[in-house]
Amino acid sequence: MQYISTRGQAPKLTFEQAMMTGLARDGGLYVPETIPTLSADQIAAMAGQSYEDIAFTVMRPFIGDTFTDAEFRALIDAAYGGFGHDARAPLVQLAPNHFLLELFHGPTLAFKDFAMQLIGQMFQAALSRSGDRITIVGATSGDTGSAAIEAFRGLSNVDVFILFPHGRVSEVQRRQMTTPSEANVHALAVDGDFDDCQAALKDMFNDFDFRDEVRLAGVNSINWGRVLAQVVYYFSSAVSLGAPHRKVSFTVPTGNFGDIFAGYIAKEMGLPIEQLIIATNQNDILHRTLQTGEQIKQGVTSSISPSMDIQVSSNFERALFYAYGQDGATVAQQMDDLKTKGGFKISQGAYQMLRDTFASGSVSEDETLATIGGQVGVTNEVFCPHTAVGVRVAHDHLGTTPMITLATAHPAKFPDAVEQATGTRPQLPPHMADLLERDERVTRVANDLPALQALIKERITA
Numbered sequence: 001m002q003y004i005s006t007r008g009q010a011p012k013l014t015f016e017q018a019m020m021t022g023l024a025r026d027g028g029l030y031v032p033e034t035i036p037t038l039s040a041d042q043i044a045a046m047a048g049q050s051y052e053d054i055a056f057t058v059m060r061p062f063i064g065d066t067f068t069d070a071e072f073r074a075l076i077d078a079a080y081g082g083f084g085h086d087a088r089a090p091l092v093q094l095a096p097n098h099f100l101l102e103l104f105h106g107p108t109l110a111f112k113d114f115a116m117q118l119i120g121q122m123f124q125a126a127l128s129r130s131g132d133r134i135t136i137v138g139a140t141s142g143d144t145g146s147a148a149i150e151a152f153r154g155l156s157n158v159d160v161f162i163l164f165p166h167g168r169v170s171e172v173q174r175r176q177m178t179t180p181s182e183a184n185v186h187a188l189a190v191d192g193d194f195d196d197c198q199a200a201l202k203d204m205f206n207d208f209d210f211r212d213e214v215r216l217a218g219v220n221s222i223n224w225g226r227v228l229a230q231v232v233y234y235f236s237s238a239v240s241l242g243a244p245h246r247k248v249s250f251t252v253p254t255g256n257f258g259d260i261f262a263g264y265i266a267k268e269m270g271l272p273i274e275q276l277i278i279a280t281n282q283n284d285i286l287h288r289t290l291q292t293g294e295q296i297k298q299g300v301t302s303s304i305s306p307s308m309d310i311q312v313s314s315n316f317e318r319a320l321f322y323a324y325g326q327d328g329a330t331v332a333q334q335m336d337d338l339k340t341k342g343g344f345k346i347s348q349g350a351y352q353m354l355r356d357t358f359a360s361g362s363v364s365e366d367e368t369l370a371t372i373g374g375q376v377g378v379t380n381e382v383f384c385p386h387t388a389v390g391v392r393v394a395h396d397h398l399g400t401t402p403m404i405t406l407a408t409a410h411p412a413k414f415p416d417a418v419e420q421a422t423g424t425r426p427q428l429p430p431h432m433a434d435l436l437e438r439d440e441r442v443t444r445v446a447n448d449l450p451a452l453q454a455l456i457k458e459r460i461t462a
């Protein structure tokens with residue numbers, strides 16, 4: 001299994017190389033050269049299996065000979081052993097034909113743990129084999145940062161730097177990043193928004209001298225390993241509702257398009273998915289793109305679902321690549337137009353493919369609060385604001401096919417919004433109960449690439 005860039009100009013890589021590299025050297029994102037498929041019998045055999053068993057079957061065809069079967073199985077077991085629920089990703093029923101997939105039972109209480117815990121295990125195994133040391137730099141709208149820190153804190157051959165937008169993450173999200181005391185963890189509060197953080201990160205990857213000098217590695221969802229780990233729960237949840245004999249649909253609260261793109265991969269692998277529905281908050285660039293066929297950047301507005309306050313949605317590039325029949329040159333041109341002209345128009349054929357694959361909806365702040373509040377007394381489920389955006393959009397698409405909405409974070413990560421909606425402040429789980437008392441360690445930085453690069457070089461714990 002080889003990996004190719006969405007912009008067509010970077011060398012083909014193995015799974016291990018693609019995972020350790022992050023962004024391709026032509027600025028593109030790595031995708032598998034062909035998407036492996038699972039037969040209906042293989043999918044049917046997942047019924048009743050553990051999450052780890054299903055994870056092995058789904059991901060094994062993608063990893064080539066990077067790990068032996070026994071090694072890979074052990075990494076999967078280690079990744080999910082610390083989750084607070086035996087099912088890892090339990091499904092609960094909200095209403096007739098509407099189900100919620102709880103993805104917040106990992107150590108940092110957001111779905112990012114599913115990918116990051118596994119990436120942490122895979123990086124460690126690969127680094128201990130090669131003896132290399134690396135510098136991980138990540139950009140976060142709130143949850144990637146804490147998940148990455150949790151996966152890499154204290155490792156001797158890794159420094160982890162996290163860029164987050166100053167003042168635009170919740171207090172719980174910030175404290176999860178600023179309170180770990182390990183010397184290899186560096187939380188950087190950038191004066192800017194998430195798109196600025198992600199642009200700085202991409203610029204670091206495109207500065208080959210810097211990239212090679214610090215041995216830069218990335219764990220944002222530009223990293224194929226992240227997307228791959230997220231494919232698993234589409235299978236585990238669909239099978240528990242009767243796939244492959246019965247179709248299901250998914251609604252996914254979306255920002256950077258990583259989680260929903262994993263759903264597209266599951267579908268291409270043979271999972272019978274009827275609809276994949278993109279749910280956005282007021283930062284609705286993806287919804288507008290699906291409605292109009294044009295992707296045009298606007299400013300980002302802060303919302304009560306901060307992890308989706310994004311306008312430049314990295315992984316959309318992967319969807320475009322498939323929509324254009326794997327034409328890297330066209331993708332490169334459109335991404336260049338997005339960067340230099342602020343937008344691009346999708347060709348008719350590619351737009352048709354996207355409309356056939358995805359539906360979309362966008363939700364206001366008031367509707368988000370009303371959705372959280374409206375659940376009180378109906379079931380015992382308390383939604384985080386991102387999850388509420390998904391549930392609200394899913395309502396408009398309920399039909400005869402079972403709908404699964406992804407619950408992307410625990411409500412206690414966003415206590416202010418949840419309290420405003422329900423009148424009750426959600427409690428952090430016991431392992432985090434003292435989070436608000438712990439000491440913080442953070443460096444405030446300007447949105448300035450050379451200054452950021454200098455700081456990173458100086459801080460690396462040699």
Ligand SMILES: *Cc1c(COP(=O)(O)O)cnc(C)c1O
Binds near residue numbers: 142221
């Ligand atoms: C990251 C995140 C999202 C958006 O996921 P993408 O893969 O970026 O689309 C939604 N909800 C929460 C809670 C998140 O942390």
